[in-house]
Amino acid sequence: MNDDRLDKLRLELRRGVLVLAVLASSRTPQYGYSLRKQLNDNGIEIDEGTLYPLVRRLAEQGLLDSQWQMAEGRERRYYQLSATGAEVLAQLSTEWQQLHGSLATLLEQP
Amino acid sequence: MELLERYLAAVTAELPADKQHDIIRELRANLLDQIEAQQQDGPLDDIQLSQLLLQQGHPIDVAQRFAPSAPLIASEDMPLYKTVLWHGAALMAVIALLKSLGGLVLADSINPVRLLLQLGFSFIDNFATLLLVVTAIFYGAGQAGWTKEWRQRQWHPARLPRYPLARMKLSDSITDLTSALFLLLLLWTPLWLSVEAQQHLPVRLADGMEHWRYLLTVFAALSAVFACYRLTQFSWQRWSKWCYILDHLVFAVIFAAMALQRDVFAAPEQFSDGARFFWTHAAGSISYILLATAVVLLLLAANEYRQLRRL
Numbered sequence: 469m470n471d472d473r474l475d476k477l478r479l480e481l482r483r484g485v486l487v488l489a490v491l492a493s494s495r496t497p498q499y500g501y502s503l504r505k506q507l508n509d510n511g512i513e514i515d516e517g518t519l520y521p522l523v524r525r526l527a528e529q530g531l532l533d534s535q536w537q538m539a540e541g542r543e544r545r546y547y548q549l550s551a552t553g554a555e556v557l558a559q560l561s562t563e564w565q566q567l568h569g570s571l572a573t574l575l576e577q578p
Numbered sequence: 579m580e581l582l583e584r585y586l587a588a589v590t591a592e593l594p595a596d597k598q599h600d601i602i603r604e605l606r607a608n609l610l611d612q613i614e615a616q617q618q619d620g621p622l623d624d625i626q627l628s629q630l631l632l633q634q635g636h637p638i639d640v641a642q643r644f645a646p647s648a649p650l651i652a653s654e655d656m657p658l659y660k661t662v663l664w665h666g667a668a669l670m671a672v673i674a675l676l677k678s679l680g681g682l683v684l685a686d687s688i689n690p691v692r693l694l695l696q697l698g699f700s701f702i703d704n705f706a707t708l709l710l711v712v713t714a715i716f717y718g719a720g721q722a723g724w725t726k727e728w729r730q731r732q733w734h735p736a737r738l739p740r741y742p743l744a745r746m747k748l749s750d751s752i753t754d755l756t757s758a759l760f761l762l763l764l765l766w767t768p769l770w771l772s773v774e775a776q777q778h779l780p781v782r783l784a785d786g787m788e789h790w791r792y793l794l795t796v797f798a799a800l801s802a803v804f805a806c807y808r809l810t811q812f813s814w815q816r817w818s819k820w821c822y823i824l825d826h827l828v829f830a831v832i833f834a835a836m837a838l839q840r841d842v843f844a845a846p847e848q849f850s851d852g853a854r855f856f857w858t859h860a861a862g863s864i865s866y867i868l869l870a871t872a873v874v875l876l877l878l879a880a881n882e883y884r885q886l887r888r889l
Contacts, residue, residue, distance in 0.1 A: 499607070500607070500611065501608060501611035501612060501615065516608065516633075516634065517634060517640065517643055520604070520605070520643075520644070524604070524644065542607065543607060544607050544611070545603075
């Protein structure tokens, strides 16, 4: 398989868990760049073009609360997990654990 | 920083007016953070800033990611949309041909280039209207959720055909509906053609033959209603197949009767040179065309009956 197709498959695989990663990273207030840095530091590479619209969409869905704040002489929009977002994160985490367990069994099979 | 403002202005231009302020405010804040993170050794020069902005993507792509446009036609509706457009285009082509031939009848001499241009422009004119109307209907129905509702309401595993032959093809139903509508259009030219254009049609029903118009109207309307009903079905039932065969037989009988009766059609009221040419050379062939159509319909009915026996 060529690199392009592998990259696309990898991207598709990661896209499914991005929401979970963003919600989990937003337990503490984050602005766009800090969120991206935190995800990158934890091994989840994501480009700005994907992350920033995704964060806005999650805020529009009520999963994240947002607030403009002045910091270091500049305004930034901070996002934090909302009450609904926390519930959804708990449910998605359970789902992820089950999925991870099932996949691990499948992948261990010869 | 001038480059950054130019970039943001370009993205702004691609965003819906009601979202511009909020999205650009956030995009500016994010980009400034990225710039700040990169300028460890002093402010970025224009080349470095250009590189950073190139990484963000084309302003149109960025705007689309923040505020994606909804497609006019949902992908699930595209097969039906395309089928309707194809059949509509065929209908418009025939109407354009008839109009052009009407113009030919009026003309003193035949100019093939003029005829082709008339045909082309008439088709484009009609098709543009059709495209607009069909797209608007599908967009409205899609936005209201009617197309999805229609698919869900008619769908049930028990309604799926047992045999391949029993499958009702959507394209066949649309073809039949288009044919019925076309016949109605032909029958009722007074409703959509100007009085002058009607007077110059190469053929018209003779006086005292109006009963054919009404008879054909009734059966064409029934045929259209039946085709509409079939649009909501997945498979043929025995009764619906019988109705379809009957539909073919009725038209075959009517066309055969019209072909065999004398003086059903008459020359135009205002006899132009073109119409005179038509009536001298081609009028007799109308009966043969009707007879041939009747034979084709009988063969189709026989084929449908063959399928009915296998249901």
